[in-house]
Amino acid sequence: MSFLSNLFNKRSSAPIARDRLQILLAHERMSVDGGNQDDLLAKLHREIMEVIKRHISVDQDKVQIKMDRGAQCSVLEIDVEVPGLTDRVAKKD
Amino acid sequence: MAKIIEQLREKFDWVICDSPAGIERGAQMAMHHADMAVIVTNPEVSSVRDSDRIIGMLDSTTEKARAGEKMPKHLLLTRYDPQRAASGDMLGTDDVLEILSIPLLGIVPESPDVLKASNLGAPVTIAEPNSAAAGAYMEAARRLMGEDIKITIPTERRGLLDWLFKWRAA
Numbered sequence A: 001m002s003f004l005s006n007l008f009n010k011r012s013s014a015p016i017a018r019d020r021l022q023i024l025l026a027h028e029r030m031s032v033d034g035g036n037q038d039d040l041l042a043k044l045h046r047e048i049m050e051v052i053k054r055h056i057s058v059d060q061d062k063v064q065i066k067m068d069r070g071a072q073c074s075v076l077e078i079d080v081e082v083p084g085l086t087d088r089v090a091k092k093d
Numbered sequence B: 001m002a003k004i005i006e007q008l009r010e011k012f013d014w015v016i017c018d019s020p021a022g023i024e025r026g027a028q029m030a031m032h033h034a035d036m037a038v039i040v041t042n043p044e045v046s047s048v049r050d051s052d053r054i055i056g057m058l059d060s061t062t063e064k065a066r067a068g069e070k071m072p073k074h075l076l077l078t079r080y081d082p083q084r085a086a087s088g089d090m091l092g093t094d095d096v097l098e099i100l101s102i103p104l105l106g107i108v109p110e111s112p113d114v115l116k117a118s119n120l121g122a123p124v125t126i127a128e129p130n131s132a133a134a135g136a137y138m139e140a141a142r143r144l145m146g147e148d149i150k151i152t153i154p155t156e157r158r159g160l161l162d163w164l165f166k167w168r169a170a
């Protein structure tokens, strides 16, 4: 009801911001506890980098990982930009 | 990164890792080896929201957190406009503190001196050392070093017009 009273009384926006934040954070704190998506992405990024680095030398920022979560399906998008094949190939072992 | 921090740690009392705004990789890198954190927040929904997530990460993904230790955290509220907070159009200090529930390090007022300083390429504490914003930063730094200085909510020196305006708005 504080929303309505704000609308009619002073029209001040701070209490609305406060309510919005409380709802938003209540939701986000829950999902963070069950496994943080950014955390997951950072982990994936690190491990994918490790695998790629064993064979090709690429920069950190040439590997982009994105996750789009949808109700029906989620998409994990991995975008790796590799240097031209004539460029250096990591010589290991 | 760990190696660099280790070397710096031997040579300096304080090593400050500034982080890019937001909650992306850069912020995670900056916080990873930290001993304590200063979370800089604007009194805005998006900023407070990001800060909440950063606080979550500080307590879960950092080296300190993984070692089972507690990460000391401080909140620096910035771009605070006392008039807008008073008229109810900006989240107040209490709101932000209640939501994030970490101790307050200081309140930096919204001030044109900051933009001026950044145009000049100097910190406001050097370019405009007598401004309210510079004072707030200096006090926050001293609090961080353990000094006990009372936190005051900044007020701008007001002209007559501002007073009238405020009186009308109240």
Ligand SMILES: Nc1ncnc2c1ncn2[C@@H]1O[C@H](COP(=O)(O)OP(=O)(O)O)[C@@H](O)[C@H]1O
Binding pocket: B020, B021, B078, B079, B080, B108, B109, B110, B111, B112, B114, B115, B118, B133
């Ligand atoms: N207290 C303030 N008052 C007015 N403008 C500010 C204040 N703090 C920051 N700004 C503006 O925001 C810009 C970006 O601030 P900065 O601290 O560099 O942001 P970031 O969080 O991205 O590091 C500054 O150049 C300045 O124009």
